Amino acid sequence: MARPxxxxxxxxxxxxxxxxxxxxxxxxxxxxxDVEFLFFGDRARVEGExxxxxALARTSRIVHTDITVxxxxxxxxxxxxxxxxxxxxxxxVHKGEADCMVSAGNTGALxxxxxxxxxxxxxxxxxxxxxxxxxxxxxCIVLDLGANIGATARxxxxxxxxxxxxxxxxxxxxxxxxxxxxxxxxxxxxxEEVRQAHAWLKQSELPIDYRGFIEGDxxxxxxxxxxxxxxxxxxxxxxxxxxxxxxMAAYVRxxxxxxxxxxxxxxxxxxxxSALKDRMDPRRLNGGPLLGLNGxxxxxxxxxxxxxxxxxINVGYQMVESNVLERLAADLDAFHGTLxxxxxxxxxx
Amino acid sequence: MARPxxxxxxxxxxxxxxxxxxxxxxxxxxxxxDVEFLFFGDRARVEGExxxxxALARTSRIVHTDITVxxxxxxxxxxxxxxxxxxxxxxxVHKGEADCMVSAGNTGALxxxxxxxxxxxxxxxxxxxxxxxxxxxxxCIVLDLGANIGATARxxxxxxxxxxxxxxxxxxxxxxxxxxxxxxxxxxxxxEEVRQAHAWLKQSELPIDYRGFIEGDxxxxxxxxxxxxxxxxxxxxxxxxxxxxxxMAAYVRxxxxxxxxxxxxxxxxxxxxSALKDRMDPRRLNGGPLLGLNGxxxxxxxxxxxxxxxxxINVGYQMVESNVLERLAADLDAFHGTLxxxxxxxxxx
Numbered sequence: 001m002a003r004p005x006x007x008x009x010x011x012x013x014x015x016x017x018x019x020x021x022x023x024x025x026x027x028x029x030x031x032x033x034d035v036e037f038l039f040f041g042d043r044a045r046v047e048g049e050x051x052x053x054x055a056l057a058r059t060s061r062i063v064h065t066d067i068t069v070x071x072x073x074x075x076x077x078x079x080x081x082x083x084x085x086x087x088x089x090x091x092x093v094h095k096g097e098a099d100c101m102v103s104a105g106n107t108g109a110l111x112x113x114x115x116x117x118x119x120x121x122x123x124x125x126x127x128x129x130x131x132x133x134x135x136x137x138x139x140c141i142v143l144d145l146g147a148n149i150g151a152t153a154r155x156x157x158x159x160x161x162x163x164x165x166x167x168x169x170x171x172x173x174x175x176x177x178x179x180x181x182x183x184x185x186x187x188x189x190x191x192e193e194v195r196q197a198h199a200w201l202k203q204s205e206l207p208i209d210y211r212g213f214i215e216g217d218x219x220x221x222x223x224x225x226x227x228x229x230x231x232x233x234x235x236x237x238x239x240x241x242x243x244x245x246x247x248m249a250a251y252v253r254x255x256x257x258x259x260x261x262x263x264x265x266x267x268x269x270x271x272x273x274s275a276l277k278d279r280m281d282p283r284r285l286n287g288g289p290l291l292g293l294n295g296x297x298x299x300x301x302x303x304x305x306x307x308x309x310x311x312x313i314n315v316g317y318q319m320v321e322s323n324v325l326e327r328l329a330a331d332l333d334a335f336h337g338t339l340x341x342x343x344x345x346x347x348x349x
Numbered sequence: 350m351a352r353p354x355x356x357x358x359x360x361x362x363x364x365x366x367x368x369x370x371x372x373x374x375x376x377x378x379x380x381x382x383d384v385e386f387l388f389f390g391d392r393a394r395v396e397g398e399x400x401x402x403x404a405l406a407r408t409s410r411i412v413h414t415d416i417t418v419x420x421x422x423x424x425x426x427x428x429x430x431x432x433x434x435x436x437x438x439x440x441x442v443h444k445g446e447a448d449c450m451v452s453a454g455n456t457g458a459l460x461x462x463x464x465x466x467x468x469x470x471x472x473x474x475x476x477x478x479x480x481x482x483x484x485x486x487x488x489c490i491v492l493d494l495g496a497n498i499g500a501t502a503r504x505x506x507x508x509x510x511x512x513x514x515x516x517x518x519x520x521x522x523x524x525x526x527x528x529x530x531x532x533x534x535x536x537x538x539x540x541e542e543v544r545q546a547h548a549w550l551k552q553s554e555l556p557i558d559y560r561g562f563i564e565g566d567x568x569x570x571x572x573x574x575x576x577x578x579x580x581x582x583x584x585x586x587x588x589x590x591x592x593x594x595x596x597m598a599a600y601v602r603x604x605x606x607x608x609x610x611x612x613x614x615x616x617x618x619x620x621x622x623s624a625l626k627d628r629m630d631p632r633r634l635n636g637g638p639l640l641g642l643n644g645x646x647x648x649x650x651x652x653x654x655x656x657x658x659x660x661x662i663n664v665g666y667q668m669v670e671s672n673v674l675e676r677l678a679a680d681l682d683a684f685h686g687t688l689x690x691x692x693x694x695x696x697x698x
Contacts, residue, residue, distance in 0.1 A: 134596075135596070136596055136599060146532050149532075149540050150540070181585065183495050183498075183580075183581055183584040183585060183588070191498050191499070191581065215588050216584070216585045216586070216587070216588025216589035216591075216592060217588040217589065217591045217592030217595070218592065219589060219592055220592040220593060220595070220596040221592070229585070231532075232532055232540065232582055233581055233582040233585045233586075235532040235565070236530065236532060236565045236578070236582045236585060236586045237565070237582075237585045237586060237589040238565070238589075239532070239564050239565025239566040240565035240566065240568060240586040240587075240589050240590045240593075241589045241590065241592075241593040242565075242566045243565055243566030243567065243568055243569040243570070243590075244569060244589075244590040244593040244594055244597075245593055245597060246566070246569070247483075247484070247485055247569040248593075248594060248597040248598075248629070249597075250485060251625050251628055251629065252601060252625065254621075254625075255618065255621035255622055255624060255625035256618055256621055256622075257621075258620070258621040258624065259620060259621060261617045261618065261619075261620065261621075262617065262618040262620065262621035262622075264614075264617045264618075265613075265614040265615060265616065265617030265618030265619075265621070266614060266618060267614065268610045268611065268613045268614030268617060269604065269605055269610065269611040269613075269614030269615060269618070270610075270614075271607070271608060271610065271611065272603075272604040272605055272606075272607040272608060272610075272611035272614070273604055273605075273611075275604060275607065276600055276601065276603075276604035279600055280597070280600065
């Protein structure tokens with residue numbers, strides 16, 4: 001049996017605050033009884049919620065703070081709130097008091113604070129945000145979902161390795177398959193950075209199964225464990241997919257309530273439709289790691305509920321369990337070494 | 350009654366060739382009896398198809414050519430096929446023999462040929478491809494869907510005016526609403542070009558109702574008639590939305606065939622589900638204009654059927670009817686004039 005894991009939680013982050021974070025932790029504890037939680041936030045509110053969760057209350061600690069980061073705070077303001085629940089939860093990871101942290105707070109603030117507090121891994125300029133993407137079979141990992149705008153070829157290569165590290169942790173696969181998102185209009189097949197990254201990923205001896213270019217409509221076909229894209233297009237793809245899914249769900253609802261016959265039909269099909277609803281449930285795939293930092297930080301959706309929050313904790317737990325960062329550091333080092341050699345060879349030739 | 354419209358068709362373009370193009374034109378003729386079609390392609394095959402469509406055969410002309418552009422041809426190869434059905438159909442527009450053209454052929458080849466044959470409008474560096482996007486209410490227009498990678502602020506401004514011109518033609522609205530697609534992570538709210546375009550669109554006296562930034566998940570909410578985005582992210586958003594829609598449709602199919610009860614339910618709900626299917630039918634929204642050229646060229650999806658092809662013809666017809674290009678040229682001229690003055694003012698101050 002593994003040693004107890006400690007997960008620090010920004011109890012004040014997200015729309016629900018402790019009202020979501022505490023019951024979420026209780027659900028996660030049910031799945032992972034070896035976890036100890038460290039709550040940062042308003043003690044009275046956290047204790048109030050813990051009253052309903054005896055097992056969780058027994059093994060948790062609370063560190064009180066009055067300071068919180070608001071959803072509308074600018075990252076530049078937020079990083080000055082060093083005593084905030086978000087900062088303290090990150091600091092617990094930095095100090096080794098926690099194995100990972102989860103926050104449902106402001107994404108920009110969390111990224112800015114995480115960079116300051118945990119620092120980026122050697123050779124990494126900018127961390128990325130990854131996420132689980134629903135497909136026709138099991139989910140895949142997509143990154144960057146918007147931590148950065150634009151990406152150099154080297155950064156796209158870094159993303160491939162970061163995503164592969166996450167895939168190893170979550171999908172239990174040793175050599176994850178990776179695709180590079182690109183657009184299909186022949187004339188202009190991809191920007192220079194994407195083409196260069198493609199060349200590197202194809203040639204290099206990386207511990208991934210590189211599948212080449214894929215297009216946006218193939219993400220959902222589960223062609224690869226990991227899909228790499230720069231953050232502007234990645235965020236847009238994510239948001240557009242979310243919007244389309246909501247729109248389709250509304251269409252289906254309308255179709256099945258459009259007449260009495262349709263409603264009776266929906267009753268007969270209730271079990272199938274309920275499975276459909278589960279399948280489309282975004283809470284199951286909540287939890288996006290910030291990758292490229294010296295520590296594991298998970299962003300939970302701000303509007304999620306306890307079930308969704310528990311999913312985010314679970315992502316963190318699995319990444320801790322599989323020792324993601326050590327392996328990733330070695331992989332990044334090898335990749336950067338290859339680039340360095342190639343550059344040196346180019347200069348002397 | 351308006352004078353007869355002439356529409357030139359690349360009869361060999363697309364997966365189905367004349368087998369789709371001719372019946373598509375027949376359907377379009379049913380809606381618009383004042384149209385005369387000009388088919389470019391293999392005379393025997395076009396005549397063979399026309400045999401089943403007497404009314405169309407009476408009013409159409411065929412210009413024979415053996416030369417075709419293949420789906421896998423590179424644009425640089427394709428532009429050398431000056432006698433091809435695609436080129437000749439474009440040339441008919443250039444020479445004033447047709448009011449617009451439609452092709453279901455290779456997108457990259459069509460764009461490259463259109464630039465050479467029709468030339469870009471004054472002040473326009475790069476044409477864009479626009480498309481109709483399904484929303485919860487009527488469709489909206491999104492551009493650029495991938496003609497160009499990246500866009501300057503000025504080009505994004507041009508796209509806004511091009512999209513507005515198309516909206517006037519298709520939605521019968523004098524002052525179309527326009528949104529600029531951006532990403533929502535606070536820290537890095539958009540790239541410089543998008544921010545600059547936002548400032549210009551907000552301030553300038555353009556004949557549009559500018560609604561500011563919108564995010565990808567809002568496209569389907571019908572917040573604006575026109576959504577502007579650079580082509581890499583735009584193509585990715587389009588493809589991702591298509592993929593998500595297909596994926597959801599597969600989920601729904603599975604849910605409604607998962608058991609006997611579900612199948613009985615689907616029978617009861619048949620009418621509602623059939624309306625749902627119509628609503629999700631991509632053929633209804635087929636037809637993406639290439640905008641920013643001295644002539645109207647419509648790209649049809651390569652894999653569509655006669656119904657979808659007729660939709661693409663209809664887009665061209667409506668754009669011809671509303672004299673899109675004249676008005677657009679004036680709007681672009683005014684916009685570029687404003688930019689020029691602003692630049693001059695900046696230099697002298």
